[in-house]
Amino acid sequence: MxxxxxxxxxxxxxxxxxxxxxxxxxxxxxxxxxxxxxxxxxxxxxxxxxxxxxxxxxxxxxxxxxxxxxxxxxxxxxxxRICVDTRLFPGVVELLAELDRRGIRWGVVTNKIERYTRPLLKCLGLHDRAACIVSGDSAAKPKPDPAPLLMACEIARVRPRNVMYVGDDERDVQAGRAAGMHTVIAAWGYLNGVPIKEWGADTIIDHPADVLVLIDGP
The missing domain is CATH 1.10.150 (DNA polymerase; domain 1)
Structure with a gap:
Protein backbone atom coordinates (compact mmCIF):
# COMPACT_ATOMS: atom_id res chain seq x y z
CA MET A 1 0.00 0.00 0.00
CA ARG A 81 -11.05 25.80 29.51
CA ILE A 82 -10.38 24.04 26.22
CA CYS A 83 -6.79 22.98 26.85
CA VAL A 84 -6.22 22.80 30.60
CA ASP A 85 -5.72 19.07 31.05
CA THR A 86 -5.89 17.92 27.42
CA ARG A 87 -2.72 16.14 26.30
CA LEU A 88 -1.52 14.24 23.25
CA PHE A 89 -1.73 10.49 23.79
CA PRO A 90 1.56 8.76 24.58
CA GLY A 91 3.43 8.06 21.38
CA VAL A 92 1.68 10.68 19.25
CA VAL A 93 4.49 13.23 19.50
CA GLU A 94 7.01 10.65 18.32
CA LEU A 95 4.76 9.39 15.53
CA LEU A 96 4.12 12.83 14.07
CA ALA A 97 7.81 13.71 14.31
CA GLU A 98 8.69 10.56 12.36
CA LEU A 99 6.05 11.29 9.71
CA ASP A 100 7.52 14.78 9.35
CA ARG A 101 11.02 13.34 9.09
CA ARG A 102 9.91 10.98 6.32
CA GLY A 103 8.04 13.71 4.48
CA ILE A 104 4.69 11.92 4.85
CA ARG A 105 1.87 14.41 5.03
CA TRP A 106 -0.60 14.16 7.88
CA GLY A 107 -3.74 16.02 8.79
CA VAL A 108 -6.72 16.20 11.13
CA VAL A 109 -10.35 15.43 10.29
CA THR A 110 -12.67 15.86 13.25
CA ASN A 111 -16.33 16.45 14.00
CA LYS A 112 -15.32 19.10 16.54
CA ILE A 113 -16.40 22.44 15.07
CA GLU A 114 -13.74 24.83 13.83
CA ARG A 115 -13.95 27.41 16.58
CA TYR A 116 -12.78 24.71 19.02
CA THR A 117 -10.58 22.66 16.68
CA ARG A 118 -8.07 25.32 15.74
CA PRO A 119 -7.49 26.77 19.24
CA LEU A 120 -6.98 23.27 20.59
CA LEU A 121 -4.52 22.33 17.85
CA LYS A 122 -2.62 25.56 18.42
CA CYS A 123 -2.43 24.81 22.14
CA LEU A 124 -1.10 21.34 21.35
CA GLY A 125 1.49 22.69 18.91
CA LEU A 126 0.02 20.92 15.86
CA HIS A 127 -1.86 23.64 14.02
CA ASP A 128 0.95 24.87 11.78
CA ARG A 129 2.34 21.40 11.10
CA ALA A 130 -0.77 19.71 9.73
CA ALA A 131 -1.15 19.46 5.95
CA CYS A 132 -4.90 19.90 6.39
CA ILE A 133 -7.39 20.60 9.15
CA VAL A 134 -11.04 19.78 8.49
CA SER A 135 -13.60 20.35 11.24
CA GLY A 136 -17.17 19.23 11.72
CA ASP A 137 -18.54 22.37 10.09
CA SER A 138 -15.96 22.61 7.29
CA ALA A 139 -17.68 20.33 4.76
CA ALA A 140 -21.31 20.02 3.72
CA LYS A 141 -21.82 17.13 6.15
CA PRO A 142 -19.77 15.78 9.08
CA LYS A 143 -18.61 12.19 9.54
CA PRO A 144 -19.86 9.50 8.96
CA ASP A 145 -20.34 11.20 5.61
CA PRO A 146 -17.11 10.98 3.59
CA ALA A 147 -17.24 14.67 2.60
CA PRO A 148 -14.78 15.88 5.30
CA LEU A 149 -12.23 13.22 4.38
CA LEU A 150 -12.51 13.98 0.69
CA MET A 151 -12.11 17.68 1.45
CA ALA A 152 -8.95 16.89 3.42
CA CYS A 153 -7.55 15.01 0.43
CA GLU A 154 -8.20 17.97 -1.83
CA ILE A 155 -6.45 20.33 0.59
CA ALA A 156 -3.48 18.01 1.06
CA ARG A 157 -3.43 17.09 -2.64
CA VAL A 158 -3.48 13.36 -2.08
CA ARG A 159 -5.55 10.51 -3.51
CA PRO A 160 -8.04 8.90 -1.12
CA ARG A 161 -7.00 5.37 -2.08
CA ASN A 162 -3.48 6.18 -0.85
CA VAL A 163 -4.61 7.66 2.47
CA MET A 164 -4.92 6.01 5.86
CA TYR A 165 -7.56 7.34 8.26
CA VAL A 166 -7.07 6.64 11.96
CA GLY A 167 -9.95 7.15 14.41
CA ASP A 168 -11.58 5.81 17.56
CA ASP A 169 -15.27 5.89 16.63
CA GLU A 170 -17.41 3.77 14.33
CA ARG A 171 -18.28 6.83 12.27
CA ASP A 172 -14.57 7.22 11.52
CA VAL A 173 -14.56 3.77 9.95
CA GLN A 174 -17.78 4.46 8.07
CA ALA A 175 -16.49 7.73 6.67
CA GLY A 176 -13.11 6.30 5.76
CA ARG A 177 -14.60 3.30 3.96
CA ALA A 178 -17.03 5.53 2.06
CA ALA A 179 -14.10 7.72 0.99
CA GLY A 180 -12.15 4.69 -0.24
CA MET A 181 -9.40 4.95 2.38
CA HIS A 182 -7.60 2.37 4.48
CA THR A 183 -9.40 2.55 7.84
CA VAL A 184 -7.58 2.09 11.14
CA ILE A 185 -9.07 1.96 14.64
CA ALA A 186 -7.03 3.57 17.41
CA ALA A 187 -7.64 1.07 20.21
CA TRP A 188 -6.16 3.48 22.78
CA GLY A 189 -9.07 5.86 22.18
CA TYR A 190 -12.52 6.28 23.70
CA LEU A 191 -14.35 3.69 21.53
CA ASN A 192 -17.80 4.42 23.04
CA GLY A 193 -17.75 1.11 24.90
CA VAL A 194 -18.59 -0.81 21.72
CA PRO A 195 -16.92 -4.04 20.45
CA ILE A 196 -14.63 -2.47 17.87
CA LYS A 197 -14.11 -5.64 15.86
CA GLU A 198 -17.68 -5.24 14.61
CA TRP A 199 -16.94 -1.87 12.97
CA GLY A 200 -15.40 -3.39 9.86
CA ALA A 201 -12.12 -1.47 9.86
CA ASP A 202 -9.18 -2.70 7.82
CA THR A 203 -6.85 -2.65 10.82
CA ILE A 204 -6.90 -2.22 14.60
CA ILE A 205 -3.77 -0.85 16.27
CA ASP A 206 -2.86 -0.59 19.95
CA HIS A 207 -0.26 2.21 19.87
CA PRO A 208 0.44 5.23 17.65
CA ALA A 209 3.79 3.72 16.64
CA ASP A 210 1.88 0.91 14.93
CA VAL A 211 1.00 3.38 12.18
CA LEU A 212 4.63 3.19 11.08
CA VAL A 213 4.44 -0.61 11.00
CA LEU A 214 1.46 -0.33 8.62
CA ILE A 215 3.35 2.09 6.40
CA ASP A 216 6.50 -0.02 6.30
CA GLY A 217 4.62 -3.26 5.64
CA PRO A 218 5.83 -6.79 6.32
Whole structure:
Protein backbone atom coordinates (compact mmCIF):
# COMPACT_ATOMS: atom_id res chain seq x y z
CA MET A 1 0.00 0.00 0.00
CA UNK A 2 1.57 3.27 -1.14
CA UNK A 3 0.70 5.77 1.58
CA UNK A 4 0.70 9.43 0.59
CA UNK A 5 -0.82 10.77 3.80
CA UNK A 6 -2.20 9.84 7.21
CA UNK A 7 -5.37 11.53 8.44
CA UNK A 8 -6.29 11.44 12.11
CA UNK A 9 -9.41 12.03 14.15
CA UNK A 10 -8.68 14.48 16.98
CA UNK A 11 -10.50 13.68 20.24
CA UNK A 12 -9.65 10.17 21.38
CA UNK A 13 -7.07 9.58 18.64
CA UNK A 14 -4.46 12.32 18.71
CA UNK A 15 -5.52 14.07 21.92
CA UNK A 16 -6.93 12.91 25.21
CA UNK A 17 -9.43 15.73 25.65
CA UNK A 18 -11.73 13.76 27.96
CA UNK A 19 -10.52 15.58 31.12
CA UNK A 20 -11.56 19.00 29.80
CA UNK A 21 -14.75 17.74 28.16
CA UNK A 22 -15.65 15.87 31.32
CA UNK A 23 -14.97 18.95 33.42
CA UNK A 24 -17.42 20.95 31.28
CA UNK A 25 -20.08 18.28 31.81
CA UNK A 26 -19.47 18.19 35.55
CA UNK A 27 -19.88 21.97 35.75
CA UNK A 28 -23.35 21.49 34.27
CA UNK A 29 -24.09 18.81 36.83
CA UNK A 30 -22.86 21.08 39.62
CA UNK A 31 -25.16 23.86 38.39
CA UNK A 32 -28.03 21.36 38.51
CA UNK A 33 -27.16 20.36 42.08
CA UNK A 34 -25.84 16.97 41.00
CA UNK A 35 -22.58 15.31 42.08
CA UNK A 36 -19.74 15.07 39.54
CA UNK A 37 -19.19 11.92 37.52
CA UNK A 38 -15.77 10.24 37.67
CA UNK A 39 -13.75 10.70 34.50
CA UNK A 40 -13.63 6.94 33.96
CA UNK A 41 -17.40 6.93 33.50
CA UNK A 42 -17.39 9.88 31.10
CA UNK A 43 -14.32 8.95 29.03
CA UNK A 44 -16.08 6.50 26.64
CA UNK A 45 -18.52 9.26 25.62
CA UNK A 46 -15.93 11.94 24.90
CA UNK A 47 -15.65 11.23 21.17
CA UNK A 48 -19.33 12.11 20.79
CA UNK A 49 -18.76 15.58 22.27
CA UNK A 50 -21.68 17.46 23.77
CA UNK A 51 -24.22 14.95 22.51
CA UNK A 52 -22.46 12.00 24.13
CA UNK A 53 -21.56 13.70 27.38
CA UNK A 54 -24.93 15.36 27.96
CA UNK A 55 -26.52 12.01 27.22
CA UNK A 56 -24.26 10.35 29.77
CA UNK A 57 -24.61 13.07 32.38
CA UNK A 58 -28.31 13.84 32.11
CA UNK A 59 -29.86 11.02 30.09
CA UNK A 60 -31.10 13.49 27.49
CA UNK A 61 -31.01 13.18 23.69
CA UNK A 62 -30.72 16.16 21.30
CA UNK A 63 -34.49 16.11 20.65
CA UNK A 64 -35.29 16.82 24.32
CA UNK A 65 -36.59 20.31 25.11
CA UNK A 66 -33.86 20.92 27.70
CA UNK A 67 -31.01 19.81 25.45
CA UNK A 68 -30.32 23.06 23.51
CA UNK A 69 -29.74 25.09 26.67
CA UNK A 70 -27.54 22.37 28.18
CA UNK A 71 -25.55 22.17 24.95
CA UNK A 72 -25.07 25.94 24.85
CA UNK A 73 -23.81 26.05 28.42
CA UNK A 74 -21.67 22.94 27.98
CA UNK A 75 -19.91 24.50 25.00
CA UNK A 76 -19.39 27.76 26.86
CA UNK A 77 -17.79 25.93 29.77
CA UNK A 78 -15.62 23.90 27.40
CA UNK A 79 -14.50 26.93 25.40
CA UNK A 80 -13.38 28.69 28.58
CA ARG A 81 -11.05 25.80 29.51
CA ILE A 82 -10.38 24.04 26.22
CA CYS A 83 -6.79 22.98 26.85
CA VAL A 84 -6.22 22.80 30.60
CA ASP A 85 -5.72 19.07 31.05
CA THR A 86 -5.89 17.92 27.42
CA ARG A 87 -2.72 16.14 26.30
CA LEU A 88 -1.52 14.24 23.25
CA PHE A 89 -1.73 10.49 23.79
CA PRO A 90 1.56 8.76 24.58
CA GLY A 91 3.43 8.06 21.38
CA VAL A 92 1.68 10.68 19.25
CA VAL A 93 4.49 13.23 19.50
CA GLU A 94 7.01 10.65 18.32
CA LEU A 95 4.76 9.39 15.53
CA LEU A 96 4.12 12.83 14.07
CA ALA A 97 7.81 13.71 14.31
CA GLU A 98 8.69 10.56 12.36
CA LEU A 99 6.05 11.29 9.71
CA ASP A 100 7.52 14.78 9.35
CA ARG A 101 11.02 13.34 9.09
CA ARG A 102 9.91 10.98 6.32
CA GLY A 103 8.04 13.71 4.48
CA ILE A 104 4.69 11.92 4.85
CA ARG A 105 1.87 14.41 5.03
CA TRP A 106 -0.60 14.16 7.88
CA GLY A 107 -3.74 16.02 8.79
CA VAL A 108 -6.72 16.20 11.13
CA VAL A 109 -10.35 15.43 10.29
CA THR A 110 -12.67 15.86 13.25
CA ASN A 111 -16.33 16.45 14.00
CA LYS A 112 -15.32 19.10 16.54
CA ILE A 113 -16.40 22.44 15.07
CA GLU A 114 -13.74 24.83 13.83
CA ARG A 115 -13.95 27.41 16.58
CA TYR A 116 -12.78 24.71 19.02
CA THR A 117 -10.58 22.66 16.68
CA ARG A 118 -8.07 25.32 15.74
CA PRO A 119 -7.49 26.77 19.24
CA LEU A 120 -6.98 23.27 20.59
CA LEU A 121 -4.52 22.33 17.85
CA LYS A 122 -2.62 25.56 18.42
CA CYS A 123 -2.43 24.81 22.14
CA LEU A 124 -1.10 21.34 21.35
CA GLY A 125 1.49 22.69 18.91
CA LEU A 126 0.02 20.92 15.86
CA HIS A 127 -1.86 23.64 14.02
CA ASP A 128 0.95 24.87 11.78
CA ARG A 129 2.34 21.40 11.10
CA ALA A 130 -0.77 19.71 9.73
CA ALA A 131 -1.15 19.46 5.95
CA CYS A 132 -4.90 19.90 6.39
CA ILE A 133 -7.39 20.60 9.15
CA VAL A 134 -11.04 19.78 8.49
CA SER A 135 -13.60 20.35 11.24
CA GLY A 136 -17.17 19.23 11.72
CA ASP A 137 -18.54 22.37 10.09
CA SER A 138 -15.96 22.61 7.29
CA ALA A 139 -17.68 20.33 4.76
CA ALA A 140 -21.31 20.02 3.72
CA LYS A 141 -21.82 17.13 6.15
CA PRO A 142 -19.77 15.78 9.08
CA LYS A 143 -18.61 12.19 9.54
CA PRO A 144 -19.86 9.50 8.96
CA ASP A 145 -20.34 11.20 5.61
CA PRO A 146 -17.11 10.98 3.59
CA ALA A 147 -17.24 14.67 2.60
CA PRO A 148 -14.78 15.88 5.30
CA LEU A 149 -12.23 13.22 4.38
CA LEU A 150 -12.51 13.98 0.69
CA MET A 151 -12.11 17.68 1.45
CA ALA A 152 -8.95 16.89 3.42
CA CYS A 153 -7.55 15.01 0.43
CA GLU A 154 -8.20 17.97 -1.83
CA ILE A 155 -6.45 20.33 0.59
CA ALA A 156 -3.48 18.01 1.06
CA ARG A 157 -3.43 17.09 -2.64
CA VAL A 158 -3.48 13.36 -2.08
CA ARG A 159 -5.55 10.51 -3.51
CA PRO A 160 -8.04 8.90 -1.12
CA ARG A 161 -7.00 5.37 -2.08
CA ASN A 162 -3.48 6.18 -0.85
CA VAL A 163 -4.61 7.66 2.47
CA MET A 164 -4.92 6.01 5.86
CA TYR A 165 -7.56 7.34 8.26
CA VAL A 166 -7.07 6.64 11.96
CA GLY A 167 -9.95 7.15 14.41
CA ASP A 168 -11.58 5.81 17.56
CA ASP A 169 -15.27 5.89 16.63
CA GLU A 170 -17.41 3.77 14.33
CA ARG A 171 -18.28 6.83 12.27
CA ASP A 172 -14.57 7.22 11.52
CA VAL A 173 -14.56 3.77 9.95
CA GLN A 174 -17.78 4.46 8.07
CA ALA A 175 -16.49 7.73 6.67
CA GLY A 176 -13.11 6.30 5.76
CA ARG A 177 -14.60 3.30 3.96
CA ALA A 178 -17.03 5.53 2.06
CA ALA A 179 -14.10 7.72 0.99
CA GLY A 180 -12.15 4.69 -0.24
CA MET A 181 -9.40 4.95 2.38
CA HIS A 182 -7.60 2.37 4.48
CA THR A 183 -9.40 2.55 7.84
CA VAL A 184 -7.58 2.09 11.14
CA ILE A 185 -9.07 1.96 14.64
CA ALA A 186 -7.03 3.57 17.41
CA ALA A 187 -7.64 1.07 20.21
CA TRP A 188 -6.16 3.48 22.78
CA GLY A 189 -9.07 5.86 22.18
CA TYR A 190 -12.52 6.28 23.70
CA LEU A 191 -14.35 3.69 21.53
CA ASN A 192 -17.80 4.42 23.04
CA GLY A 193 -17.75 1.11 24.90
CA VAL A 194 -18.59 -0.81 21.72
CA PRO A 195 -16.92 -4.04 20.45
CA ILE A 196 -14.63 -2.47 17.87
CA LYS A 197 -14.11 -5.64 15.86
CA GLU A 198 -17.68 -5.24 14.61
CA TRP A 199 -16.94 -1.87 12.97
CA GLY A 200 -15.40 -3.39 9.86
CA ALA A 201 -12.12 -1.47 9.86
CA ASP A 202 -9.18 -2.70 7.82
CA THR A 203 -6.85 -2.65 10.82
CA ILE A 204 -6.90 -2.22 14.60
CA ILE A 205 -3.77 -0.85 16.27
CA ASP A 206 -2.86 -0.59 19.95
CA HIS A 207 -0.26 2.21 19.87
CA PRO A 208 0.44 5.23 17.65
CA ALA A 209 3.79 3.72 16.64
CA ASP A 210 1.88 0.91 14.93
CA VAL A 211 1.00 3.38 12.18
CA LEU A 212 4.63 3.19 11.08
CA VAL A 213 4.44 -0.61 11.00
CA LEU A 214 1.46 -0.33 8.62
CA ILE A 215 3.35 2.09 6.40
CA ASP A 216 6.50 -0.02 6.30
CA GLY A 217 4.62 -3.26 5.64
CA PRO A 218 5.83 -6.79 6.32
Missing amino acids: AIEAILFDLDGTLADSAPDLGAALNRLREEAGLPPFPLDILRPYASAGARGLIGAGFGLAPDHALYPDLQRRFLAHYAS
